[in-house]
Amino acid sequence: MTSKRSELLLVIAGLVLLLVLPHILYPVFVMKALIAGLFACAFNLMLGYGGLLSFGHAAFFGTAAYAMAHSTKLWGWPFEAGLLLGVAAAAAVGVVMGVLAIRRQGIYFAMITLALSQMLYFLYLQTPFTHGEDGIQSVPRGKALGFIDLSNGLNMYYTLLVVVLAGFWLIWRTVHSPFGQVLKAIRDNEPRATSLGYNVDRYKLLAFILSAALAGLAGALNATVFQLASLNDVTWQHSGEVILMTLLGGVGTILGPVIGGALVVTLQNYLAASGLPVDVVIGLFFIACVLLFRRGLVGEVIAWNERRKGS
Amino acid sequence: MSTEPVLQIRDLEAWYGESHVLHGMEFDVRAGEVVALIGRNGAGKTTTLRAITGIVKKRAGSVKIDGTEAIKLRSDKIAKLGLGYVPEERGIFATLSVRENLLLPPAVKPNGMTEAQIYELFPRLQERARSQGTKLSGGEQQMLAIARVLRTGARLLLLDEPSEGLAPVIVQHIGRIICSLRDQGFTIVLVEQNFRFAATCADRFVVVEHGKVVDQVASADMDAKSGELAAYLGV
Amino acid sequence: MSYQALMAQLAIGVSNGAFYAMLSLGLAVIFGMLNVVNFAHGAVFMLGAFVALFLKLQLGLGYYASLILVPIIVGAFGVLADLALLKRLRGLDPLYGLLLTFGMTLVLEGIFRYFYGSAGVPYSAPEGLVGAVDLGFMIMPLYRFWVIVASAVVCFGTWYAIERTRLGAYLRAATENATLTQSFGINVPVLLTLTYGLGVALAGFAGVLAAPIYSVNPLMGSNLIIVVFAVVVIGGMGSILGAIVSGFALGILEGFTKVFYPEASNIVVFVVMAIVLLVKPAGLFGRAT
Known part of the structure; x- marks a missing residue:
């Protein structure tokens, strides 16, 4: 009971913090961190709960960003419609990539998703609607629900907060649903899950599509906030970044990727100002994570807490 | 003793x-x-x-x-x-030929059997020297697994x-x-x-x-x- | 499309295939032994080209000297990287190996990008390899021809060393069952480290070969490595010969695509991968996993 209560307190404290944060920190920075957190959480749905490492999640993020940017800028679609189109487009890419990639496991799954997302990168590089290296620029932020002017920083922030929290809530519900339980069973022992009569591939595919759609939600929001959809969103480096966020925060934890996302965004901001080579430091973090604390920050805290309870 | x-x-x-x-x-x-x-x-x-x-x-x-x-x-x-070890289920390597299986373990002590002495003891292994290790019959694989450690000089x-x-x-x-x-x-x-x-x-x-x-x-x-x-x- | 243009693209295709073959071969050998998908393979390829450049600029050593020295230097780097980093991940889920080598890639590329930006530095081919060679059925740039021959020799040499020598038998045995191999008195931990060094040296060698064709630049490896991953998925990672054959074949296919449908030339390998996954998920030369 006390742990339930402290969990609730934690959630309320978090919400209060998120409400006041844009008044303390630069709102765009907080939005960037929230988007990163959502992206990492979506990715973690696949790695942490499905046991499959996707090295191609930038494809979903980028696809949705393009869909959002194109539909709101050229077709004049409203914010909500653009968001939906972005999520749908990412899910569609997820279907294609998922159908191919779940035919192999483990390390091959990672290589296949990486290769397919790189293929998409080349396609986007060549198709005219993405405007190649320039990307789709000055994407209008528009109005949410027809009356909330998103060009105002705080309006944008609170709208984004609602959408992101809805995304987190969906992920939380999925993980704790019967579907999530089956997914974890597959991760822990696939042959056993098969023998229990679950159609393992179908579960994996569904999880992959859901993960892709949520990554798309993050990508679409990103295009609106930064008013830009560019090739950078689709690169393998971006796919790597989301892995680092998740790893740093804690694979298979709900809170971990959010914290990891915020940390990586903070780190990037700091490094961009310092003139140090960003990639080198990110790479060193990667190496340190893999060698020293594979459970990630949140994972280590949980393990420490359990050890303390145990003794 | x-x-x-x-x-x-x-x-x-x-x-x-x-x-x-x-x-x-x-x-x-x-x-x-x-x-x-x-x-x-x-x-x-x-x-x-x-x-x-x-x-x-x-x-x-x-x-x-x-x-x-x-x-x-x-x-x-x-x-x-x-020490010479003949594992459960023989442990013959499928990616190695019979002869490669035989020659795999390095000498651990002097005076191990020579390849010729082994073939004298197990003529079948010489006949099948170039086949894939796991293509041998169970008995032949067992002989190969034993022969393999006799070469090393292990006592x-x-x-x-x-x-x-x-x-x-x-x-x-x-x-x-x-x-x-x-x-x-x-x-x-x-x-x-x-x-x-x-x-x-x-x-x-x-x-x-x-x-x-x-x-x-x-x-x-x-x-x-x-x-x-x-x-x-x-x- | 003229015959000459077709042949020119074919030549480029085969020599690109030569790089795919050398890199996927190294990847396959490393994966077989260490159970690590070496993401850093592309970065090491780039490192090889840069070391050749340094040897030339700093020590005045030429192309041929680099062809010998660079694999040794890069191989030594691989041995150290294995001892310092990869060795700690033995026995863990191979995903960690992929992530660690991904981190190594970011660091290596980041360092070179910090000093050189993304622009390339030219590295000229030695005089003896400039010009064209008449093969009877076509006229080919001599350097491309040399790349094909050199990589064919290196691929064959690697295949021979693995399939026909005693050390190769150790490697195959350890790939199949490391524990048992070690219990016969073979020092498997050293063998693993050496394998990583050798696989990486192969990529370094390919980097030197590539230096005169592509300009030496920090990103020359990372875009290549993802294509090579696709090649490896197509060929199946279990087979040395499969890696070589699919490397060359896909290079040729890419060359032809450049002729007939240039827009698709940089995605054709990925498309083939998708088809192979649908038809034969284990890869063309792979055993079912």
């Missing part, structure tokens, strides 16, 4: 992951002896061999080979003490169920080979389910139960104790 045992095992514990399999095994093997470890499935016989070779890494206690403590050594260093051999899954006539043949190895002065530790087969050349039986030695019977006392042995084996 007053000489120091070739293999001295004291208080040997071993684990597979979290599961504790050996609980203080103790026995000695003297030079030139053939000792058979017998006991039910899961008693810890194979684990004992794997703990001696260092394949099971999580272990404690003492394993002395020719007087050298091996408990802290890595498996390749243990082999170099003069202490650990054989894990050499009779397993073989036709009776082949089992007899393998039995004769083991007896002839004993006559040549090899020291042999044999793990066996097939009690009759073990009886053909063992000097002594070490009965294992729940990861411990519960009895030792010299082959001379066999007849008197056959009832007890049968009870141990659950036959």
